[in-house]
Amino acid sequence: MIVIQNARLRSFLRILTLLLIPSVAVLGYFLLRGTGYVVTSVTVASLSVVLFLCGFDRRKTGSRRLVLVSVMIALSVLGRFFPLLKPVTAVAVITGVYLGMEAGFLTGAFSALISNFYYGQGPWTPFQMFAWGILAFLAGALARPLQKSRTLLCLYGALSGILYSLIMDIWSAVFASGGFSLPIYLAKVVTALPHTVLYAVSNVIFLFLMAKPFGEKLTRIKRKYGV
Amino acid sequence: MKSLERSHPTVTLLYFLAVTLPVMLCMEPLLLCISLAGALALLFSRTGGRNIRTLLYFLALLLLIALVNPLFQHDGVTVLFFLNGNPVTWEAIAFGLCAGAMTLAVLCWFLSMSQMMTTDKYLCVFGALSPKLSLMLSMALRFVPLFTKRMHAVRLAQRGLGLYRDGTLPDKLRGELRVFSVTVTWALENGIHTADSMEARGYGTGRRTAYAEYDFHAWDGALLALILLMLALTLCGLLTDAVAVTFYPALVRAERGVLAALTYAAYTLLSFLPTLLTVQEKIKWHFLQSKI
Structure with missing residues (x-):
């Protein structure tokens, strides 16, 4: 395993990624004249995930925090094995709310990555990583109101179920037709409607049931060990 | 070849x-x-x-x-x-x-x-990009089978205590949630112990080496x-x-x-x-x- 130890080189890579995202999008649009939508969209999605992860690596993270986040990742991966109703988003959102935005993003993104080792990796992995990651990240940004009111949290859960579906529909529209057009996207959104409802409902159910016990456990661990 | x-x-x-x-x-x-x-x-x-x-x-x-x-x-x-x-x-x-x-x-x-x-x-491929993230990834990968095993043990214990009845659906769901909750508590505490153990053995004091088969x-x-x-x-x-x-x-x-x-x-x-x-x-x- 080669490890990039040079901090300057790592920060260079980080800036490079930041510049690469818009340039890949623009280049893909002009150079490939619309035929390379799939490649462009997959590249942009993976680079966005990399950008978030780079930001995480710069911070000094205590090992306790590090292990706690991997515990949450493993728990949410286990959640994906549940039949029909999946608590993955709920676990990632709870992590975001109680352990911070970055922990949320990591939990969301990595649970997509790891569970796809069981369900099959593919070009859709970066999209799933981004979708789950960003939803948990936003939950972390709204931590204060979401911690206070369970109604708001459930509302956020329903909203994130819908948003997750909308983000993934972009991928399926691009992949199914090799290009992006609004009618095909809308058709995908409509055909995915049962899934969207299922996501939203399972998020609400799991957040309603798990928010309080999970929150108590995490707060207790934070207070007991000073994470 | x-x-x-x-x-x-x-x-x-x-x-x-x-x-x-x-x-x-x-x-x-x-x-x-x-x-x-x-x-x-x-x-x-x-x-x-x-x-x-x-x-x-x-x-x-x-x-x-x-x-x-x-x-x-x-x-x-x-x-x-x-x-x-x-x-x-x-x-x-x-x-x-x-x-x-x-x-x-x-x-x-x-x-x-x-x-x-x-x-x-x-x-092996992505460890080069970030040692910290690949450590987290490998830990999470190891936790998945560990937690599955632990959940099974908890389920057996609950059944032995007569708390877990899988008769009706709400009963089953409640039992399953209790098992999950117990596993979560154990997993979080266990995570802290793992972290302390890592620190005691000198994690983060120097360059991490890794066993690479390739x-x-x-x-x-x-x-x-x-x-x-x-x-x-x-x-x-x-x-x-x-x-x-x-x-x-x-x-x-x-x-x-x-x-x-x-x-x-x-x-x-x-x-x-x-x-x-x-x-x-x-x-x-x-x-x-x-x-x-």
């Missing part, structure tokens, strides 16, 4: 990215056929007929994509018939078929990739060079429009020339490379066996 599966993980991963890139860039029918044939040959040479059911599912997906496109896309000059006053054109059907074939080819390639690239190989040999370098060369030749043909196709308004494929022939040849070699290596290895094994 080693098969692709036993080469360095970076080579394996780059191969699958290289072989799927051209078909994602260009939906040229012949290119798609080559890709699909290569992907199927690899699947069958490695696992025989074990993936038939998955393939049938993929095939259904292809047909669905091919059928849906003409319903939304009415461009094209060759109108076959009208459906609810909307023209259904040959071009839209051809586009749908090609898009479906692309999906099918990519799915087949990634099916092989999932079988070849195990988690330790991903860690060495980059001369053969890996040669294979990588061959893959990149074939990819470059293919991309040359694609970006100079020697191999190109436009669907609307009419189906037009680029004129065949020397460059087009070269592109097809390079992509054919790229697509069938892992199959050749696998078959070569099997033949060698066969002869080695009979000598003993």
Whole structure:
């Protein structure tokens, strides 16, 4: 395993990624004249995930925090094995709310990555990583109101179920037709409607049931060990 | 000579990215056929007929994509018939078929990739980018089977205590949630213990070393060079429009020339490379066996 130890080189890579995202999008649009939508969209999605992860690596993270986040990742991966109703988003959102935005993003993104080792990796992995990651990240940004009111949290859960579906529909529209057009996207959104409802409902159910016990456990661990 | 599966993980991963890139860039029918044939040959040479059911599912997906496109896309000059006053054109059907074939080819390639690239190989490749994240990834990967086992133990204990009855659905759900809750409490505490133990053994005090099973040999370098060369030749043909196709308004494929022939040849070699290596290895094994 080669490890990039040079901090300057790592920060260079980080800036490079930041510049690469818009340039890949623009280049893909002009150079490939619309035929390379799939490649462009997959590249942009993976680079966005990399950008978030780079930001995480710069911070000094205590090992306790590090292990706690991997515990949450493993728990949410286990959640994906549940039949029909999946608590993955709920676990990632709870992590975001109680352990911070970055922990949320990591939990969301990595649970997509790891569970796809069981369900099959593919070009859709970066999209799933981004979708789950960003939803948990936003939950972390709204931590204060979401911690206070369970109604708001459930509302956020329903909203994130819908948003997750909308983000993934972009991928399926691009992949199914090799290009992006609004009618095909809308058709995908409509055909995915049962899934969207299922996501939203399972998020609400799991957040309603798990928010309080999970929150108590995490707060207790934070207070007991000073994470 | 080693098969692709036993080469360095970076080579394996780059191969699958290289072989799927051209078909994602260009939906040229012949290119798609080559890709699909290569992907199927690899699947069958490695696992025989074990993936038939998955393939049938993929095939259904292809047909669905091919059928849906003409319903939304009415461009094209060759109108076959009208459906609810909307023209259904040959071009839209051809586009749908090609898009479906692309999906099918990519799915087949990634099916092989999932079988070849195990988690330790991903860690070997991406560990270079961030030691901290790859540590987290490997810990989470280890926790999944650990927690499954622990959950089973908790379930047995609850059943032994008579708390867990799986009679009615709400009862079952409540029991399952209690098991999950117990596991979570244990997992969090256990995580803290793991972290403390790591720190006590000096985690974070110096450079982390890692056990890597994979060495980059001369053969890996040669294979990588061959893959990149074939990819470059293919991309040359694609970006100079020697191999190109436009669907609307009419189906037009680029004129065949020397460059087009070269592109097809390079992509054919790229697509069938892992199959050749696998078959070569099997033949060698066969002869080695009979000598003993």
